[in-house]
Amino acid sequence: MIDFRLTTRQQEYREFAHQIALEEMRPISLECNRTEQIPETFFWNMQKRFRGGIDGQAQRYVQEGERSAALLAMLANEELAWGDAALTTAIPGPGLAAPPLLSQGSREQRQKFLGLYEDEQLHWGALALTEPGIGSDVAGMATTAMLEGDEWVINGHKHYITNGARADVIITFATVDKSMGRAGIRPFVVLKGTPGLIIGRIEEKMGLRASQTTELIFENCRIPRENLLAGREASGKTGFKAAMGTLDATRPMVGALAVGICRAAYEAALAWFQEELPAGYPPFKRHEIEETLEDLRQRIEMARLLVWRAAWMADQRLPNSKEASMCKAYAGELVMKVTSEAVRITAPGEMSERKQLIHKWFCDAKVFDIFEGTAQIQRLVIARRMFPKVNIP
Ligand SMILES: Cc1cc2nc3c(=O)[nH]c(=O)nc-3n(C[C@H](O)[C@H](O)[C@H](O)COP(=O)(O)OP(=O)(O)OC[C@H]3O[C@@H](n4cnc5c(N)ncnc54)[C@H](O)[C@@H]3O)c2cc1C
Secondary structure, three states, rough: OOOOOHHHHHHHHHHHHHHHHHHHHHHHHOOOOOOOOOOOOHHHHHHHHHHHHHHHHHHOOOOOOOOHHHHHHHHHHHHHHHHHHHHHHHOOOOHHHHHHHHHHHHHHHHHHHHHHHHHHOOOOOEEEEOOOOOOOOHHHHHOOOEEOOOEEEEEEEEEEEEOOOOEEEEEEEOOOHHHHHHHHHHEEEEEEEOOEEEEEEOOOHHHEEEEEEEEEEEEEEEHHHHEEOOOOOOOOOOHHHHHHHHHHHHHHHHHHHHHHHHHHHHHHHHHHHHOOOOOOOOHHHHHHHOOOOOOOHHHHHHHHHHHHHHHHHOOOOOOOOHHHHHHHHHHHHHHHHHHHHHHHHHHOOOHHHHHHHHOOOOOOHHHHOOOOOOOOHHHHHHHHOOOOOOOOO
């Protein structure tokens, strides 16, 4: 049976997130974007309201007997990105470190590392997969992990790591044997302050400017042997599976964030059309805008349904690689279209705060087509699932 209605608890969590977006994010959005800084009070307010991050809070809204934590997190992510996607990524909590810990960590590892997020202090998490020159094709990963006695020694260079500089737990992917290609890749837990973990450059970006994106350098960084996820000296393809399993969980989240920005831009363009359209605007232009807005509205709802399906499948523990990639590819491209149309539609007349926000969302949009795998990579994942017998390079 298909039922598209949200339960009372799901509606409550959505409303809770929307209020935060409205009260805590929109008022500081433009200033944080301009300065690339986030006030400390924002972090503390978020820590109070999202204990254990967006996913941790979602867990508390799950109704008894239901599996809906992923869907709840998507509802919240859409609302929060409607407020400000960069600020959403900066909400304290394990963030991108959670999926690999949950899917590949032992019970002890989950307790130990996710347990860090249960106190009242500010803690973040990060996932370090990308290296200069190695993003889409993780098989070429250059960061190495060598076992020396009871320690792994990590050497390498990661870049574009969201929250890398502030993260308490960094899930770092490294190869234990380059000749093994993908099969040699393993996820390791590196804690903040570990000697040999060097925080490099904080990137200055076009979009998501208030979201901190960092270079991380590992120079003979020694971590305990038990910080290897996926079991002791995991063999075969478990490490690569961990990387990919993480993306199956995070791609719908990126899709939900993109839908949130789409909605913000669509609503702002609609409000401008209804409230600020210059007098004497020619009817044919008016009709064109009406048609564009109607078309965008349909597409946004399609993107949301794709996100909800991928999240629902994750909640039901169903394999969702194809669906996660579909929603990410669709929403990641749509957000560029919607924000670009919003800029175009609202071009006439004076600059206003509404237009400044639309311009900001336009700049924020592009990265949704890049991180967690570009649109081209999503299409490869989808094609591999659709045509499993075809050997696509
Ligand atoms: C703001 C921001 C935050 C980020 N946060 C994180 C993070 O927290 N953790 C992390 O690990 N990474 C993060 N990233 C990195 C991001 O995931 C990578 O940039 C992305 O995966 C693309 O990798 P790349 O930049 O190396 O580009 P490449 O992989 O080199 O791709 C370049 C181009 O080639 C295309 N291409 C590559 N391979 C193929 C192929 N086989 N077939 C067809 N086309 C192909 C791509 O689609 C793309 O257009 C972040 C990036 C940004 C911009």
